[in-house]
Amino acid sequence: DAGITQSPRHKVTETGTPVTLRCHQxxxxxxxxxxxxxxxHGLRLIHYSxxxxxxxxxxxxDGYSVSRSKTEDFLLTLESATSSQTSVYFCAIRGDSFQETQYFGPGTRLLVL
Amino acid sequence: AQTVTQSQPEMSVQEAETVTLSCTYDTSENNYYLFWYKQPPSRQMILVIRQEAYKQQNATENRFSVNFQKAAKSFSLKISDSQLGDTAMYFCAFGQVAGGGAQKLVFGQGTRLTINP
Structure with missing residues (x-):
């Protein structure tokens, strides 16, 4: 398996609070x-690096921002979470060649109350 | 914009049977990749098979094969000798070039496949 971890794996938060999800490879x-x-809807792309x-x-x-300050970490931030952002979030990684496949992390289940 | 359509929301077959999942896509590009991913109840996304658009030969991986019809923009997945472990959600995905050489995937809505003993 590709070395991808996501944290947290589960999170419950309230509307209007900031949330940051981490992807580490x-x-x-x-x-x-x-x-x-x-x-x-299947999976839909939010941001990429x-x-x-x-x-x-x-x-x-819309409603999301990302940051990547080092190769191994890609952060997804919900500045002010809304109920419509309740979802399962997946991170994926891919090597340098376009021919390579994307490999997915285990997912983060986010519930916004 | 590229779109991917999976017209079969659910399918169910008996163990050891052959099943074919349908996928159609819409694009004006000539160079792209197509993928089938499997998502079992664990929610992990697992690559099943992929096809390069420039290759005429259909991809195969053990019991899994595809029927790629480029002109018709069709990309179906055939599972032979189906097993209980094949029970999962199956997603078709189209890979297109994006900024910086990235590969953006556009997914279909998925087909829920159940293999019955």
Whole structure:
């Protein structure tokens, strides 16, 4: 298995509070991604990173920000959590070649009350 | 924008049978990748098989094979000799080039497959 961990694995928070999810990899891969999974939608890309301090938006980026200050960590922040951000969040990593596959972390289940 | 459609929300077959999951996609690009991922009850996303669009030969991985029809924009997954452990949600995904050489995946809605003993 690819060396990807996510923390926390489960979190319950209240509307309006800030939340940060962490993705950590031990593979030294250049590319990292954050997706969310909701019933009926499959996985949707929130943000991605193509290097330290290099990030870009995905298809559902509103309400989220990211940071990558070192290769191994990619942080996803909900500045002010809303109930619509209740979801399962997956991090993924990929090596340098476009031919390579994305490998996913175990997911974080977030409930915003 | 690229879209991926899985028209079968749920499927159920008997153990040892063959089952085919459908996937269609829409794109104007010529160079891309297609993937099937499996998500068992543990929620872990597991790669099943992938196909490079420039390759005409269909990909195979043991009991799993694909039927890739580029002109029709169709990418179906065939599971032969199905096993109880194949019970899972299956997602079709389209991989497109993004900024910085990243690969953005667009997923279908998924097909819930149940293998019955």
């Amino acid at each position: 031990t593979e030294n891969h250049r590319y990292m991604y954050w997706y969310r999974q909701d019933p009926g 193509y290097g330290v301090k290099d990030t870009d938006k995905g298809e559902v980026s």
